[in-house]
Amino acid sequence: MDSVVVHLHGAVSLLGRFPALAGVDLDVAAGEVLLVQGPNGAGKTTLLRACAGLVPVVDGEATVLGHDLRKDRRSVRRHLALLGHATGLYDDLTVADNLHFVARSTRHAAAPPVDEVLARLGLAGRLASVQVSRLSAGQRRRVAVASLLLRPAQLWLLDEPHAGLDADGRERLDALIVEASRAGTSVVMASHELERARPLATRIVTMAGGQIHTGTRAEVVGVA
Amino acid sequence: MRSGIGTRLLGTAAVASLALLAVMALVITPQDVNQLDAVRFLYIHVPLATLMYVAFGVTAVASVLYLWPRYRARKWDLLAGASAEIGVVVTGLVLVTGSIWGRTTWGVYWTWDARLTTTAVLFVLFLGYLALRRVGGDIDARAKRNAIAALAAAIDMPIVHKSVEWWRTLHQKSSILDEETFMHPHIHGSMYWTVLLGIGAFLLLFSWLLVNRYRLAKLEDRLEDEGLERAIAERRAEADALTGAP
Amino acid sequence: MLRDAVVMAGKDLRIELRSRVATNQVAPFAVLVLILFAFALDPDRGVLARAAAGLFWVAVLFCALLAIQRAFTVEASDGARDNLRLSGLDPAAIFLGKAGAIAAELALLEVILGTGVVLLYNRSLHGPVLLVVTCALATIGLSAAGTVYGALAAGLRVRETLLPLLLLPVVAPVLLAATRASEAALGGTTGDGWPWVRLLGVFAVIYMAFGVVAFGPLLEESS
Numbered sequence: 001m002d003s004v005v006v007h008l009h010g011a012v013s014l015l016g017r018f019p020a021l022a023g024v025d026l027d028v029a030a031g032e033v034l035l036v037q038g039p040n041g042a043g044k045t046t047l048l049r050a051c052a053g054l055v056p057v058v059d060g061e062a063t064v065l066g067h068d069l070r071k072d073r074r075s076v077r078r079h080l081a082l083l084g085h086a087t088g089l090y091d092d093l094t095v096a097d098n099l100h101f102v103a104r105s106t107r108h109a110a111a112p113p114v115d116e117v118l119a120r121l122g123l124a125g126r127l128a129s130v131q132v133s134r135l136s137a138g139q140r141r142r143v144a145v146a147s148l149l150l151r152p153a154q155l156w157l158l159d160e161p162h163a164g165l166d167a168d169g170r171e172r173l174d175a176l177i178v179e180a181s182r183a184g185t186s187v188v189m190a191s192h193e194l195e196r197a198r199p200l201a202t203r204i205v206t207m208a209g210g211q212i213h214t215g216t217r218a219e220v221v222g223v224a
Numbered sequence: 225m226r227s228g229i230g231t232r233l234l235g236t237a238a239v240a241s242l243a244l245l246a247v248m249a250l251v252i253t254p255q256d257v258n259q260l261d262a263v264r265f266l267y268i269h270v271p272l273a274t275l276m277y278v279a280f281g282v283t284a285v286a287s288v289l290y291l292w293p294r295y296r297a298r299k300w301d302l303l304a305g306a307s308a309e310i311g312v313v314v315t316g317l318v319l320v321t322g323s324i325w326g327r328t329t330w331g332v333y334w335t336w337d338a339r340l341t342t343t344a345v346l347f348v349l350f351l352g353y354l355a356l357r358r359v360g361g362d363i364d365a366r367a368k369r370n371a372i373a374a375l376a377a378a379i380d381m382p383i384v385h386k387s388v389e390w391w392r393t394l395h396q397k398s399s400i401l402d403e404e405t406f407m408h409p410h411i412h413g414s415m416y417w418t419v420l421l422g423i424g425a426f427l428l429l430f431s432w433l434l435v436n437r438y439r440l441a442k443l444e445d446r447l448e449d450e451g452l453e454r455a456i457a458e459r460r461a462e463a464d465a466l467t468g469a470p
Numbered sequence: 471m472l473r474d475a476v477v478m479a480g481k482d483l484r485i486e487l488r489s490r491v492a493t494n495q496v497a498p499f500a501v502l503v504l505i506l507f508a509f510a511l512d513p514d515r516g517v518l519a520r521a522a523a524g525l526f527w528v529a530v531l532f533c534a535l536l537a538i539q540r541a542f543t544v545e546a547s548d549g550a551r552d553n554l555r556l557s558g559l560d561p562a563a564i565f566l567g568k569a570g571a572i573a574a575e576l577a578l579l580e581v582i583l584g585t586g587v588v589l590l591y592n593r594s595l596h597g598p599v600l601l602v603v604t605c606a607l608a609t610i611g612l613s614a615a616g617t618v619y620g621a622l623a624a625g626l627r628v629r630e631t632l633l634p635l636l637l638l639p640v641v642a643p644v645l646l647a648a649t650r651a652s653e654a655a656l657g658g659t660t661g662d663g664w665p666w667v668r669l670l671g672v673f674a675v676i677y678m679a680f681g682v683v684a685f686g687p688l689l690e691e692s693s
Binding site for chain 1: 360361362364448451452455456459460461462463464
Binding site for chain 3: 077080085092101104151
């Protein structure tokens with residue numbers, strides 16, 4: 001039970017009336033780094049948000065970190081971290097303010113201190129006391145990545161993690177992903193930047209039409 | 225889903241009792257000593273005011289049932305909405321009939337009477353509720369939001385009532401006409417029975433409207449549900465087109 | 471839970487401290503409203519002084535609307551809402567924190583408005599105890615109800631226009647009771663004020679309790 005971090009079977013999720021997930025079957029083991037690839041509108045973002053307990057799963061089975069999402073999708077949230085498209089930072093607060101708020105609200109005893117996290121993402125020093133509204137898109141992204149480290153995460157859900165980051169930022173992110181998976185964290189990552197993401201992945205699946213395809217043709221389309 | 229025999233009987237009963245009410249109210253009952261013919265407003269005003277409380281009571285109870293996990297079902301949200309829609313129309317009519325009555329007896333359309341003021345606040349509260357209902361979003365999310373809004377408004381009603389009542393009693397009373405005579409004209413005999421008949425007739429009308437409005441809402445809902453299964457099938461077909469599976 | 475509420479309120483107040491929207495925009499607006507009332511009501515015939523309590527609370531109500539809109543605009547982006555839900559903060563604590571921050575801002579605005587009323591409308595202050603208790607309870611009630619409705623309208627496209635329509639009728643008793651109590655305090659007949667204070671207390675308690683219970687479902691509602 002513990003070794004399976006994510007278990008989805010026939011999972012259906014709706015965005016309004018639109019079935020963004022139309023019966024997903026997926027199992028993710030502990031420490032695995034799973035790359036989900038697929039065209040725009042395939043349902044990758046909704047898959048990640050459903051795993052995070054943000055989007056309800058209305059049909060099928062959905063268990064994440066031992067929590068049945070059909071019954072209760074709230075309690076799983078504090079055990080995972082989601083890096084979404086939107087960074088969700090507070091524009092008026094400084095970089096350090098934002099990270100301090102994450103640290104205080106998650107109450108993760110073993111989390112590294114904010115200063116250390118800032119340094120790991122190259123945000124220490126002057127940048128730390130700059131308001132987020134003055135940052136570039138890539139710098140904001142770095143702050144969002146930094147907040148991953150402050151959460152007691154057994155599961156990282158990364159939506160286009162490389163988007164917007166410069167070469168240095170990508171190096172730092174890749175190092176964090178490798179390190180996290182070595183420490184036993186499972187990573188599910190949706191990405192279009194395959195040449196960047198593929199070396200990190202221990203397994204690759206293809207998503208289309210709100211489903212995960214493991215058939216030979218899908219693999220050929222994805223990998224070739 | 226055609227309207228059943230029960231609904232049609234209900235409709236017939238409503239129309240028949242309303243016709244009887246018209247005869248009783250306009251022909252058979254006598255004039256009042258003070259209010260003369262204006263007293264006849266009572267026969268629709270009092271039933272409408274009763275209906276107003278019934279309608280919003282139904283909305284409140286249905287909202288509680290929706291929020292109660294054991295009873296949660298979309299039908300409660302639909303019922304709450306149907307009842308509130310009728311309730312807002314009824315409240316509007318209460319204010320209009322009250323104003324016309326006030327004009328003929330008091331000489332003014334509006335007075336800051338405790339009941340009138342409370343009714344006006346109730347009217348605006350539920351206009352807001354209906355405005356909120358029209359805002360889109362995920363169905364279950366919408367239903368939950370509606371139910372919470374209905375309860376937040378409902379718990380305000382006793383406070384509004386109490387505060388307005390104090391406000392008016394601590395200040396001068398209506399000086400145009402003795403309030404007692406106005407609020408409690410000498411109702412007896414046929415007048416008494418006509419008011420009761422009015423309440424009954426309007427309750428029948430309300431039930432009939434509610435059944436039909438609810439049925440319509442249910443049909444709309446089912447239409448959306450049937451769309452869903454097709455949408456899932458279409459969504460899966462998208463994938464087949466991409467991966468080339470049969 | 472109290473600790474979470476403090477974290478949340480601290481964050482919101484820090485945002486205000488850094489952005490200065492409350493001090494640079496809402497407070498001047500409040501003073502402007504006081505001046506506009508003077509234009510609308512002839513200051514020479516004493517109408518202004520007699521209506522001072524009511525005008526004060528109408529101005530507070532307008533400022534409260536702005537403060538509530540603002541408090542939920544900062545959480546409006548998709549990501550911020552997600553982060554809040556993922557944060558592990560108790561929804562009840564989020565409610566208490568947000569309401570607390572709004573109450574703190576309102577209290578500051580009330581001090582500014584109160585000073586304005588004394589100076590501009592030429593009213594002297596009597597019954598300070600009654601006045602302070604009235605302000606405290608009315609502020610708690612306004613922030614609690616405002617936070618509930620702010621969250622209710624937060625995810626919606628039409629929130630700017632919907633919030634006043636939803637909130638103002640609900641807080642009508644607060645306006646009524648706070649005005650009567652303040653009038654009693656200013657007029658020196660404090661005995662008349664205390665029943666209204668009780669009503670304000672009941673309102674505050676009811677909407678605090680409602681918010682604590684309802685905020686979880688409210689936060690979840692938009693997915």
